[in-house]
Amino acid sequence: MDTIDLTNCPICHGMPENSRKEFLEKLDYKLLHVEKGDIIARQGDLVNALYLLIRGSVKTEMVNESGQLIGIEHMKAPRPLAPAFLFAESNRFPVDVTALEPSVILLIPKEEVMKQLATNEYFMRGYLQFNSNRTQFLSDKLKLMSIKTIKGKLAYYLLTKTPKGEASFRSDLNQTELADFFAVARPSLARTLAELEEEKIIRYEKKRFDILNRNALQQLI
Amino acid sequence: MDTIDLTNCPICHGMPENSRKEFLEKLDYKLLHVEKGDIIARQGDLVNALYLLIRGSVKTEMVNESGQLIGIEHMKAPRPLAPAFLFAESNRFPVDVTALEPSVILLIPKEEVMKQLATNEYFMRGYLQFNSNRTQFLSDKLKLMSIKTIKGKLAYYLLTKTPKGEASFRSDLNQTELADFFAVARPSLARTLAELEEEKIIRYEKKRFDILNRNALQQLI
DNA sequence: GAATAAGTGTAACAACTGTTACACTATGAA
DNA sequence: TTCATAGTGTAACAGTTGTTACACTTATTC
Numbered sequence: 001m002d003t004i005d006l007t008n009c010p011i012c013h014g015m016p017e018n019s020r021k022e023f024l025e026k027l028d029y030k031l032l033h034v035e036k037g038d039i040i041a042r043q044g045d046l047v048n049a050l051y052l053l054i055r056g057s058v059k060t061e062m063v064n065e066s067g068q069l070i071g072i073e074h075m076k077a078p079r080p081l082a083p084a085f086l087f088a089e090s091n092r093f094p095v096d097v098t099a100l101e102p103s104v105i106l107l108i109p110k111e112e113v114m115k116q117l118a119t120n121e122y123f124m125r126g127y128l129q130f131n132s133n134r135t136q137f138l139s140d141k142l143k144l145m146s147i148k149t150i151k152g153k154l155a156y157y158l159l160t161k162t163p164k165g166e167a168s169f170r171s172d173l174n175q176t177e178l179a180d181f182f183a184v185a186r187p188s189l190a191r192t193l194a195e196l197e198e199e200k201i202i203r204y205e206k207k208r209f210d211i212l213n214r215n216a217l218q219q220l221i
Numbered sequence: 222m223d224t225i226d227l228t229n230c231p232i233c234h235g236m237p238e239n240s241r242k243e244f245l246e247k248l249d250y251k252l253l254h255v256e257k258g259d260i261i262a263r264q265g266d267l268v269n270a271l272y273l274l275i276r277g278s279v280k281t282e283m284v285n286e287s288g289q290l291i292g293i294e295h296m297k298a299p300r301p302l303a304p305a306f307l308f309a310e311s312n313r314f315p316v317d318v319t320a321l322e323p324s325v326i327l328l329i330p331k332e333e334v335m336k337q338l339a340t341n342e343y344f345m346r347g348y349l350q351f352n353s354n355r356t357q358f359l360s361d362k363l364k365l366m367s368i369k370t371i372k373g374k375l376a377y378y379l380l381t382k383t384p385k386g387e388a389s390f391r392s393d394l395n396q397t398e399l400a401d402f403f404a405v406a407r408p409s410l411a412r413t414l415a416e417l418e419e420e421k422i423i424r425y426e427k428k429r430f431d432i433l434n435r436n437a438l439q440q441l442i
Numbered sequence: 443g444a445a446t447a448a449g450t451g452t453a454a455c456a457a458c459t460g461t462t463a464c465a466c467t468a469t470g471a472a
Numbered sequence: 473t474t475c476a477t478a479g480t481g482t483a484a485c486a487g488t489t490g491t492t493a494c495a496c497t498t499a500t501t502c
Contacts, residue, residue, distance in 0.1 A: 084356035087349035114346075118339045125335075128308035131352055135305035138359035145366040146404060148490090149458070175480065183367060185460050190481060192459095206468095369460090370488070396450065406490050411451060413489095427498095 004031075004106065008078045009052060011130050015122040023120060028112045032105040040097040040105060041081075047091045049107045051081035056103020060095040074100065083131060086110055145183065147221060150192040153182045155220040158202070158209055168210045225252070225327065229299045230273060232351050236343040244341060249333045253326040261318040261326060262302075268312045270328045272302035277324020281316040295321065304352060307331055366404065368442060371413040374403045376441035379423070379430055389431045 006012040006020055015023065034040060040058060041051070057076045073095075075081070085091050087110075108116075116123045147153050162169045171178065175193075179186040196202045201217060203210040211217065227233040227241055236244065251270075255261060261279060262272070278297045294316075296302070306312050308331075329337075337344045368374050383390045392399065396414075400407040417423045422438060424431040432438065 084353045084360070086353070087346070088353035088357050089350065090357065114342070117345060117349075118342075121335070121339075124338060125308070129310065131356065132305045132307070132309035135352065135356055135359065136309050136311065138356065138363060139305070142359060142363050142366065145363065174478090176478085186480085187461080187482080188459050191483095194481075395448095397448085407450085408452080408491080409489050412453095415451075 004054065006054070009054065010079060011052070011123070011126040014126050014129070019120075019122055023116075023123065027116070028109065030107040032107055034099040034103050034105070036099055036101050038099045040099060040103075041093045043093055043096050045093045047082060047085040047093055049109045050083065050086055050113050052106040052108070053077045053079055053081055054104050054106050057100045058097050058103060059100050060097050062095045077103065080130070081105070084134075086113065149220070150182065150184050150188055151196065151220045153184070154189075154192060154196065155217040157182075158211060159214075159217055159221075162209075162211060167212075167214075168208065171207045171209065174207060225275065227275070230275065231300060232273070232344070232347040235347050235350070240341075240343055244337075244344065248337070249330065251328040253328055255320040255324050255326070257320055257322050259320045261320060261324075262314045264314055264317050266314045268303060268306040268314055270330045271304065271307055271334050273327040273329070274298045274300055274302055275325050275327050278321045279318050279324060280321050281318050298324065301351070302326070305355075307334065370441070371403065371405050371409055372417065372441045374405070375410075375413060375417065376438040378403075379432060380435075380438055380442075383430075383432060388433075388435075389429065392428045392430065395428060 004024060006015075006024065012020055012023070032040070034056075041047075043062065053075065055077050057074060058081070060073045060075065081097060082093060085093065113127075117127060118124075144153055144156060147156055158169060161171075173181060175189060176186050179189040182189065193202075193204050197204060199216070201211075201213045203212060225245060227236075227245065233241055233244070253261070255277075262268075274296065276298050278295060279302070281294045281296065302318060303314060306314065334348075338348060339345075365374055365377065368377055379390060382392075394402060396410060397407050400410040403410065414423075414425050418425060420437070422432075422434045424433060
């Protein structure tokens with residue numbers, strides 16, 4: 001069995017090198033080694049441990065009683081699997097989890113997680129921070145999705161991304177990625193950008209946005 | 222000053238009556254009494270305490286430097302305000318928070334929250350459960366919003382709400398509320414329901430759904 | 443039971459987005 | 473430079489949803 005590296009584990013992120021070592025030594029955990037195609041958890045299984053995927057990748061699928069698929073998602077290490085289901089009222093896996101390649105999962109029993117939370121401040125901070133960040137991410141995403149029109153999404157995006165007083169903004173995403181982020185078709189986004197330029201509300205060129213009429217942007221949300 | 226009742230506080234939900242009393246006595250907190258129109262927090266303010274709205278109601282608004290509004294939301298007691306911002310990396314209020322009526326907010330400093338988490342198991346469970354439930358709620362909502370068509374939303378809704386093997390489902394929501402839940406216009410939902418009935422995939426009458434062709438539903442997602 | 447409100451079925455039309463296709467530009471590798 | 477690839481601008485058309493309006497049915501209240 002090989003050594004465990006938690007360097008990139010999102011939860012242990014803030015933990016100093018030496019604490020991390022000590023943490024692992026004292027921790028009550030199990031390692032789950034799986035091969036490609038192995039089932040890690042089944043839809044409906046009780047979640048009674050924290051599942052940390054530390055190597056490999058998995059897919060999740062929702063199936064119904066006739067065995068038909070509803071949705072699929074892929075996940076890569078390192079990341080926790082279903083962290084919100086460990087402490088929630090409905091604490092059962094909502095999906096099947098299957099290994100896509102040889103993978104390693106670190107299993108920490110729920111009681112041990114609670115013990116660590118109570119005794120290890122780094123772990124507590126890391127855990128809380130991870131979950132909080134995730135909530136923020138989901139809230140943001142939801143806010144964006146709840147805006148119906150592409151113009152509205154763009155307006156919201158630009159207004160929240162632009163620091164106060166600044167009139168221009170350089171995006172990390174290219175047009176194609178931005179379309180994915182908004183969950184719209186790429187040509188539709190291009191058309192909308194062209195319209196906003198036509199209306200002299202923004203100028204757009206190569207990931208760079210200039211905001212020409214801030215008030216008009218606000219009217220669009 | 223009046224007594225504090227945490228009975229309906231979502232975080233203290235699982236705490237037994239006597240523990241709740243003791244909890245409050247030992248707790249380091251401040252009470253914030255505000256009048257209608259008072260500003261409770263400003264966009265950009267550091268979140269360094271847990272804000273529990275225990276009486277009254279507030280609105281949140283996002284404003285920009287020119288003072289124009291972007292979005293508004295109303296919230297009623299009891300509930301925490303921005304609980305995900307206390308431990309997140311970006312720990313500043315994303316919105317202005319203003320009282321809509323005379324209200325009371327219980328403020329627990331971040332360090333005190335951490336202390337309680339480490340020493341009070343009920344509080345820890347309550348806190349984790351609340352945040353986990355919220356994450357689940359947001360994930361569900363997001364999943365639903367990410368399905369583009371109304372038929373798809375309905376199919377997903379029915380398939381997840383229907384217990385295994387059952388062929389009918391009684392909804393808590395009427396058609397109007399369901400349309401809100403899906404974030405679509407009510408007549409659009411009615412049209413979709415009529416289409417699904419026409420295609421003999423479901424039967425619908427007064428909050429009751431009968432699923433006639435489950436496979437067809439799955440194709441719609 | 444009558445009156446009022448709430449909820450539902452339906453239709454015509456407008457508005458917006460997705461799809462598909464193609465030309466063009468920028469980028470980077472050989 | 474040349475070529476391949478990724479990224480972008482644009483257009484026509486189809487498809488879905490929103491809007492508005494109105495008739496009708498079902499609850500609720502007095």
